[in-house]
Every structure is written in C-alpha cells, then in structure tokens.
Amino acid sequence: MKKTQHGDYATWLTFNVLARYQIRIIFSNDIRKSAIKRIGHNPIDKDTDADAFVYHLRDMGMSYIFLPLDATEHMVAHEAWHIVFRMFHYVHVQDMDDEMVAYHLGHLVEKIYEFKNKIQKQEVLNDPRTVPAKTSEG
DSSP states (O other): OOOOTTSSEEEEEEETTTTTEEEEEEEESOHHHHHHHHHSSOOSOTTOOOSSEEEEOTTSSEEEEEEETTOOHHHHHHHHHHHHHHHHHHTTOSSOOHHHHHHHHHHHHHHHHHHHHHHHHHHHHHOGGGSOOOOOOO
8 A cells, every 4th residue: 555646545436326426535644644635725714723624526426535544533433423414415315214324324434444443453563663673683
C-alpha cells in the first residue's frame, strides 16, 4: 500500500444496493491539505476546529470522508453517520428504519476500519524506529 500523489491514503467503497453510492475514504496527516488537493478547496470554515469531516458532492451519489491517521472510534462513527444519512437521502429513503440504518452504518464503519488497519500496518512496516538494526557478526 502506497500513499497517493496527494500524500495521503485513499480507497473507494461502493454501496451497490443503494444506487452504487460511492465513498472516497481518505486518511491523512493533514486532512485540510488533502481536501484542497482533491476537491479544490477547504470545505471547513477556518474558525472551525474539525478533526475529521465529510464532503458530499451535490446531486451526485458520492461523498468523501477525511480522517486523520489516528482517527478515534468516535470520529469514524460520527463521520460515517453523516455519510449514511446523505446516502439514504440521495436514494430517497422515506423511513430510516433502525435496522436498515444500523446495517449500513456498521458496514461502512467496518470497511473504514479494515482500511485503517492496513494503513497502520504499512506505517509500522515503513517506520525506521520499528525496523531492527542490522548487526554484524564477527
């Protein structure tokens, strides 16, 4: 797994059963910088202190979720809820049944964490502090 040309990690997730709604999951050391490079501007007000955020493309079945590499469970669940809500709105769900929301939210959080775990494993493997020093025998 390699960083993108934007200096972050990104993957796609598609909800085939909900009009093929697409989510771009992005983990970054600088979520604002990643947003500017990907969508052309910082969608967060300069006076707002956001640790993570989502950005929805208007009238399109697509959202971005920008998360720091050290995203907490709270951050992931919070931002994932915004996407599930937008996704249901996009496909005109009238009754947000508890089980339907729970299923899609759980699936999204699981996929975000699977990606985060791959990144963390990669980061550890590439961290010079975690690579044993070579020793010479003699």
